[in-house]
Amino acid sequence: MHLSPDEVILWQHGFLKLNLTIASTWGLMLLLAAGSMLITRNLSTGLERTRWQNLLEIVVTGIGKQIEDVGLREPGKYLGFLGTLFLFVATASLCTIIPGYEPPTGSLSTTAALALCVFVAVPLYGIGKQGAGEYLRSYARPTVLMLPFNIISELSRTLALAVRLFGNMMSGAMIIAILLSITPFVFPIVMTALGLLTGMVQAYIFSILAAVYIAAAIQVRESRPKPAQPGEA
Amino acid sequence: MDSMTIIAVASIVIAGITTGFGTMGPALAEGRAVATALTSLAQQPDASTTITRTLFVGLAMIESTAIYCFVVSMILIFANPFWNHAIAQAAGK
Numbered sequence: 001m002h003l004s005p006d007e008v009i010l011w012q013h014g015f016l017k018l019n020l021t022i023a024s025t026w027g028l029m030l031l032l033a034a035g036s037m038l039i040t041r042n043l044s045t046g047l048e049r050t051r052w053q054n055l056l057e058i059v060v061t062g063i064g065k066q067i068e069d070v071g072l073r074e075p076g077k078y079l080g081f082l083g084t085l086f087l088f089v090a091t092a093s094l095c096t097i098i099p100g101y102e103p104p105t106g107s108l109s110t111t112a113a114l115a116l117c118v119f120v121a122v123p124l125y126g127i128g129k130q131g132a133g134e135y136l137r138s139y140a141r142p143t144v145l146m147l148p149f150n151i152i153s154e155l156s157r158t159l160a161l162a163v164r165l166f167g168n169m170m171s172g173a174m175i176i177a178i179l180l181s182i183t184p185f186v187f188p189i190v191m192t193a194l195g196l197l198t199g200m201v202q203a204y205i206f207s208i209l210a211a212v213y214i215a216a217a218i219q220v221r222e223s224r225p226k227p228a229q230p231g232e233a
Numbered sequence: 234m235d236s237m238t239i240i241a242v243a244s245i246v247i248a249g250i251t252t253g254f255g256t257m258g259p260a261l262a263e264g265r266a267v268a269t270a271l272t273s274l275a276q277q278p279d280a281s282t283t284i285t286r287t288l289f290v291g292l293a294m295i296e297s298t299a300i301y302c303f304v305v306s307m308i309l310i311f312a313n314p315f316w317n318h319a320i321a322q323a324a325g326k
């Protein structure tokens with residue numbers, strides 16, 4: 001039993017190692033890129049469209065709508081980043097139905113890389129929206145006393161993003177491995193189904209949290225908060 | 234008891250305690266969150282999409298504290314740095 005797919009080494013030459021995490025990450029990237037390239041090769045704008053185009057349209061407009069719901073006005077600007085995060089994490093956990101596959105998100109290095117992308121992207125979007133000076137000043141708001149806490153929160157939420165995704169994916173794989181050795185007949189299937197649900201929820205959480213952080217970074221100066229909607233209490 | 238045994242005993246016991254106590258708080262919190270969400274769903278079925286989305290995000294945030302405890306106990310059992318250090322010490326002797 002191993003803790004993460006990092007420990008499965010497929011090929012080694014000197015200090016160069018090719019472990020299962022890297023292999024499955026590149027496999028997923030290839031799958032996503034080649035799949036969408038094949039589908040978008042001949043798009044139609046008429047009423048007749050292929051079912052694959054329909055699928056992609058549902059995915060893209062669905063993600064765009066969710067981003068808009070979080071409070072980002074122009075979802076097109078953020079669709080590339082947030083959509084990629086969601087699709088990668090979702091496919092990584094959906095592919096667990098393939099035997100012999102281990103999700104690359106079950107390795108702390110992958111999730112740390114994804115969280116670092118969010119860590120870098122949030123200030124970039126913030127600076128792009130309101131300028132470097134204004135964005136940096138937002139760290140010292142409402143008072144300068146809050147400066148260290150704002151910086152700590154920036155770091156700790158990156159850590160939380162990485163460990164949350166890693167822990168959920170790793171625990172799913174670990175529980176299935178333990179159950180296989182205790183009750184190998186039915187229960188692993190049930191837990192695999194639960195793992196698929198958890199994976200989708202985690203993909204959703206990861207991208208929604210990234211969207212919330214970006215929304216917080218670009219909306220610091222917007223005048224007054226919206227009045228609370230009646231359903232949200 | 235030599236140091237290896239002490240490390241092993243401490244790691245195993247603490248791993249169990251960590252998961253046991255660490256899941257208690259999130260379990261209570263998730264119960265409260267779901268109960269409140271069900272109440273508001275019953276009162277306002279129209280807002281079900283908003284409530285469900287917020288509930289899922291909140292549950293995942295709550296659950297992550299339990300996941301942190303799980304990660305710590307998994308590290309203690311499967312990838313214990315002190316254990317590896319003790320083994321390296323013993324091998325170097």
